[in-house]
Amino acid sequence: MRSPFRRSDRPKALHDAGRDVSDTFDDAFQQKLESLVLVARRIASGSSRAERRTKKSGSGIEFAEHRPYVVGDDFRFLDWKAFGRSGRLVLKQFEEEQDISVYLLLDCSASMTANQSQKLNYAKKIAAALGYIALAGLDRVSVQAFGDALGARLAPTRGQSRALTLLRFVARLDGEGKTDMAKSLRAFAARESRRGIAIVITDGYDAAGFEAGIDALRYARFDTTVLRVVDEAELSPKLLGDLTLVDAETGDTREITVTEAMLVRLREAYALHGARLASFCRDKQVPFFELSIATPFDEALLHILRRGGLLG
């Protein structure tokens, strides 16, 4: 596979892409990307899905199946040899290869960066890697940032040569504002007429609930996958005593006396929240993955690719 970053050009490519890109996606990251593409292809070649093709007849060259002739069908597709053998008029149908649109929906709310959390950086790496793999598979890739509304958008693009554009766009995303998945994802579904794979990368913190947003994608017939990014530091915060908690998104405050027992209950509540999200996705047959930022992103992606055959 040809990389958009040839080895000899790689440092230059980073330099040209600007400091944002080199800060977020270093050389090691890009080397891992290429490995991931190879692995993704190997996984895809061994799976039943193989290439993504439509079932309807089209301009492809690979025979798919026969169907009975009905008035109005194009005579050019009649299978005369079959007619000679069976005496029935049937039409040959071909599979048409079609590129799939991959939409990477990235939660860029303030909760992703609260307390210097690396959740957003991690999510950006995951999104960039998935986008890169999709571009390598000649799929159309679009990145959409969201918070309480739709944010920056990378218009659907295809071709490996667009990888640098993808990385540059993702690198510049920043976390701010609230989360409103229902509003954002509804707006997204209404705008994108071309259906495809929608990969939502979020930490799952939405005061109004995440269900409506995911449902909006499902109802619009997007092939939806949810990736929840978790930061273990949130599970065991070094907080004890009388504190004023400030919500990173809304600025709401809570006065609280944090004890060890309360931290234990917080971990339980955290686990319950994740379990609720996972349970909802399982009920709706939406693939769900929980990604810890402590896990190297390439390991996490390999896990997703092997378990979900998401791309490739």
Next chain:
Amino acid sequence: MELLGLTPLMLTLTLTGLTVVVLALYLLRNEQRKVIVPSVLLWDSLLIKRKGVAWARKLRRFLSMLLALLIAALLALAIADPRRLAKSSDRRVVILVDASASMQATDDKPNRLARAKAIAQRIVQSLSGSDLALVAQLDASVTPKSTLTDDRASLRHGIERITKTDLTGDLSVGMMFALDVLSSSKEAELYIVSDGNLNGIDTAARLAGQHKQLKVHYLRVGSRNRNVGIEHFSVRRYPLDKTHTESIVRVRNFGDRTETAKLKLRAGAAVLYEETLTLPAHESVARTFADLGRP
């Protein structure tokens, strides 16, 4: 009630200042550490369960503040040193501390005089704010160690300045001194801190009896009543032969009972003379030595 440490105005200012400091500290403490969290969503589920606890938390903080204010008030009062006013403002006290030779006995540790001074200090400590007192050393005469004052520090310092003597104590002198000092007072008290080995006790008792307004308190030190000591010791050369000397020692029993005492004369570590004496009450025994200590 009167304040010895601070004036009422100073106490008020101190209390106000401490209250302001305590309140300021609590207000500052209420400005709790702010911690940014990704979402309060999860914390809310915990807080719902702890609404009752929140009240307890506020109450605890309030009680804690009240406790701090109480401690501050007590601290200010301690500095102010409040004293209950005496029933009479005319109370005058004389404290006589016996410093005669018998007070050097060590049956009280470290000795009787030190014990007597400690008792005198306690008397001073117990005086009320308006009491005037005087400390005096009693031996063959009376030596005032302070003026008639309400200044506790001066009285305590006077007690410290009492020193031992090798003299015989005379209580009648002390009593006359006390009566002179306390003559104008309607509420006069005399404290005598002594081992009781004093001359002139009868005279003193008679004088005290003539002044009914005088309250006499006798505070005894020492666990034994034995009072035997060397009353006289001198050495002289013979007038005709000045190369020879004669020494005389006289031992006296000041007590009311016959006592047995060991007389031992030393020159450094060497014992020059040793004898066990039997001394009738109020009698003395003399011994003379020619060329004492000469080999």
